[in-house]
Amino acid sequence: MDIFLQQIINGLVLGSIYALVALGYTMVYGILGLINFAHGEVVMVGALVAYSIMTALLPTGMPPVLLALLALLVAAPVCMGLAWAIERYAYRPLRHAPKLAPLISAIGVSILLQNLAMMIWGRSYHSFPDILPAITYDINGAHISLLQVVTIALAALTMAVLAWLIQRTSLGQAMRATAENPAIAELMGIPVNRIITLTFIIGAALAALAGLMVGANYSVAHYYMGFMLGLKAFTAAVLGGIGNITGAMLGGLLLGLIESLGAGYIADLTGGFLGSHYQDIFAFLVLIGVLVFRPGGLMGERVSERA
Amino acid sequence: MKMAGRFLARLRNPNGSSMHWVAWVVLGVLLATMPWIIGASFGNTWLRILNFALLYVMLALGLNIVVGFAGLLDMGYIAFYAVGAYLWALLASPQFGLHWPLWAILPLGAAVAGLFGVLLGAPTLKLRGDYLAIVTLGFGEIIRIFLNNLNAPVNITNGPQGISAIDPVHFGSVSLARPIDLGFTTLPSLVAYYYLFLVAALLIIAIALRLESSRVGRAWAAIREDEVAAKACGINTRNVKLLAFAMGATFGGVAGGLFAGFQQFVSPESFGLLESVMVLCMVVLGGMGHIPGVILGALLLTLLPEFFRHIAAPLQQSLFGKVFVDPESLRMLLFGLALVLVMRYRPSGLWPSPQRRREIDDVLNTDAPADLPVNPT
Numbered sequence: 001m002d003i004f005l006q007q008i009i010n011g012l013v014l015g016s017i018y019a020l021v022a023l024g025y026t027m028v029y030g031i032l033g034l035i036n037f038a039h040g041e042v043v044m045v046g047a048l049v050a051y052s053i054m055t056a057l058l059p060t061g062m063p064p065v066l067l068a069l070l071a072l073l074v075a076a077p078v079c080m081g082l083a084w085a086i087e088r089y090a091y092r093p094l095r096h097a098p099k100l101a102p103l104i105s106a107i108g109v110s111i112l113l114q115n116l117a118m119m120i121w122g123r124s125y126h127s128f129p130d131i132l133p134a135i136t137y138d139i140n141g142a143h144i145s146l147l148q149v150v151t152i153a154l155a156a157l158t159m160a161v162l163a164w165l166i167q168r169t170s171l172g173q174a175m176r177a178t179a180e181n182p183a184i185a186e187l188m189g190i191p192v193n194r195i196i197t198l199t200f201i202i203g204a205a206l207a208a209l210a211g212l213m214v215g216a217n218y219s220v221a222h223y224y225m226g227f228m229l230g231l232k233a234f235t236a237a238v239l240g241g242i243g244n245i246t247g248a249m250l251g252g253l254l255l256g257l258i259e260s261l262g263a264g265y266i267a268d269l270t271g272g273f274l275g276s277h278y279q280d281i282f283a284f285l286v287l288i289g290v291l292v293f294r295p296g297g298l299m300g301e302r303v304s305e306r307a
Numbered sequence: 308m309k310m311a312g313r314f315l316a317r318l319r320n321p322n323g324s325s326m327h328w329v330a331w332v333v334l335g336v337l338l339a340t341m342p343w344i345i346g347a348s349f350g351n352t353w354l355r356i357l358n359f360a361l362l363y364v365m366l367a368l369g370l371n372i373v374v375g376f377a378g379l380l381d382m383g384y385i386a387f388y389a390v391g392a393y394l395w396a397l398l399a400s401p402q403f404g405l406h407w408p409l410w411a412i413l414p415l416g417a418a419v420a421g422l423f424g425v426l427l428g429a430p431t432l433k434l435r436g437d438y439l440a441i442v443t444l445g446f447g448e449i450i451r452i453f454l455n456n457l458n459a460p461v462n463i464t465n466g467p468q469g470i471s472a473i474d475p476v477h478f479g480s481v482s483l484a485r486p487i488d489l490g491f492t493t494l495p496s497l498v499a500y501y502y503l504f505l506v507a508a509l510l511i512i513a514i515a516l517r518l519e520s521s522r523v524g525r526a527w528a529a530i531r532e533d534e535v536a537a538k539a540c541g542i543n544t545r546n547v548k549l550l551a552f553a554m555g556a557t558f559g560g561v562a563g564g565l566f567a568g569f570q571q572f573v574s575p576e577s578f579g580l581l582e583s584v585m586v587l588c589m590v591v592l593g594g595m596g597h598i599p600g601v602i603l604g605a606l607l608l609t610l611l612p613e614f615f616r617h618i619a620a621p622l623q624q625s626l627f628g629k630v631f632v633d634p635e636s637l638r639m640l641l642f643g644l645a646l647v648l649v650m651r652y653r654p655s656g657l658w659p660s661p662q663r664r665r666e667i668d669d670v671l672n673t674d675a676p677a678d679l680p681v682n683p684t
Contacts, residue, residue, distance in 0.1 A: 103380075118636045291438055
């Protein structure tokens with residue numbers, strides 16, 4: 001039983017990070033119908049910038065929490081600027097091009113950012129300093145650390161703020177209108193291009209936070225970390241129903257739970273034939289399963305026939 | 308270089324759609340003498356690169372059937388290459404003590420890869436566009452993860468170490484891994500492989516050209532342009548789409564088998580997502596659906612980065628006195644940049660078919676305000 005509970009806790013931590021990244025995918029897809037392949041790399045840049053700031057300021061003897069806050073304050077604007085540039089130079093000129101063009105362009109940006117990061121930070125894995133004291137709580141035999149509690153709480157808070165932003169503010173209303181129909185939204189006086197840019201920027205801010213969380217929880221940052229993370233977050237977005245904000249949050253949490261429970265029990269289920277190193281397969285199996293049986297995702301409408 | 312320029316001028320012969328016979332002869336002589344010239348002037352490294360370029364031509368043509376002809380965006384294509392390569396590796400290596408001959412493995416590899424193509428195609432028939440891209444990408448990753456981990460509890464693929472000491476391509480007792488004595492001259496191993504790959508690539512080009520103008524090829528084009536209309540015209544879209552996946556996969560399987568025989572070593576590392584992306588980029592950058600364009604794309608994307616890798620470090624050395632940037636990552640950096648720029652300025656590819664060029668230029672030159680996104684529905 002405690003293993004089950006432990007995997008649930010691990011799954012929630014992983015899931016809240018997926019959810020934060022998935023929001024970036026889903027918001028952009030909702031408005032542009034574009035898979036922003038480079039979003040995972042934005043997370044990676046966020047994590048690595050945060051790492052650099054923290055290691056640079058570590059000798060000053062500042063409390064680690066303040067350090068993490070400062071790192072986030074630098075990483076978030078860097079990611080936002082990056083996302084702005086990506087949207088402006090790699091996607092916007094291609095809005096009328098055939099569907100494949102922005103996708104290839106996004107892959108190009110992704111490769112570009114990975115290699116830039118490799119040039120700046122090198123090929124090695126960078127381990128994060130400890131942000132919070134290593135306190136663990138005991139629940140029915142399962143352990144949850146302070147860092148994990150804070151991660152889950154912070155992700156929940158951020159998502160609540162985002163939900164408020166989208167449902168209750170005029171900016172959110174403009175975003176929803178643009179997602180519904182950009183041409184009509186423009187006629188209603190909404191500056192569609194600025195809304196699109198803002199969507200990218202908000203997604204990037206969430207990505208920076210997610211990057212810091214990945215670094216803090218799994219204590220590694222690496223130039224290649226964005227790819228798999230991005231792919232899984234995208235899976236989470238599809239699972240929840242792409243374009244749907246609540247769906248992305250739900251999908252992220254679910255995927256995190258599926259992965260950690262799956263990795264914990266796959267050996268028992270297959271009689272030891274498949275081990276926990278097959279963890280990465282679950283995301284793809286879920287993805288294929290969702291798209292085949294319920295292409296709209298859990299909370300989305302039917303979209304599979306879109307060309 | 309001068310010869311190449313003259314040849315290209317012939318290709319552009321404006322008043323005839325087919326090439327002059329002189330151009331064919333020049334092309335034939337060029338292809339036949341290429342390995343000797345390159346081997347003599349640039350050495351074996353470039354001869355190997357040339358051989359890989361031919362393998363990529365085969366792969367790109369295979370993917371072109373799925374993406375270019377039928378309009379199905381497949382991002383896990385390298386999985387079929389992996390299937391072909393691993394099948395060869397398992398059936399002709401000390402791994403299981405099997406040493407099957409070429410004529411048994413290659414058709415089997417093609418068939419098994421084709422079967423995998425259908426396996427991938429069947430559940431994804433309803434999906435289109437981006438969704439198909441992501442599912443196929445996931446499929447490719449699943450194959451790679453299995454290859455990486457199927458070493459325990461039963462050792463099949465030997466895990467991340469891969470399979471080594473694979474039998475080279477051989478015809479009877481004549482092995483292509485050693486220089487072949489022809490009586491009047493000896494054929495170096497790399498040159499022999501070049502001719503084998505050239506023959507295979509030419510065969511695949513011929514099949515692709517015939518497919519394009521066949522009944523099935525026209526059905527693919529119809530599905531690509533408008534699936535609903537194609538169905539209304541009586542095309543069995545399910546079978547025709549599955550056939551596209553199977554045909555494309557078959558080409559990949561053959562190329563994979565040849566790769567395993569040539570390299571004599573396979574490991575999951577060679578079949579990552581980046582390879583799939585690379586092949587897709589060859590097709591898209593060259594000009595989707597246009598066979599000469601796809602061949603050009605494959606050659607450019609294999610040769611240019613290598614060329615760049617070989618000049619980047621010496622150039623930095625002579626300009627600044629030391630190597631600032633690792634040439635390997637600089638190469639990939641420029642590759643990414645090139646993808647973005649080509650899509651920005653030539654979304655139909657470098658050498659598209661005239662028809663496609665017109666269509667895309669039409670889309671891009673509409674009077675619609677450029678800042679409004681196209682409504683996705």
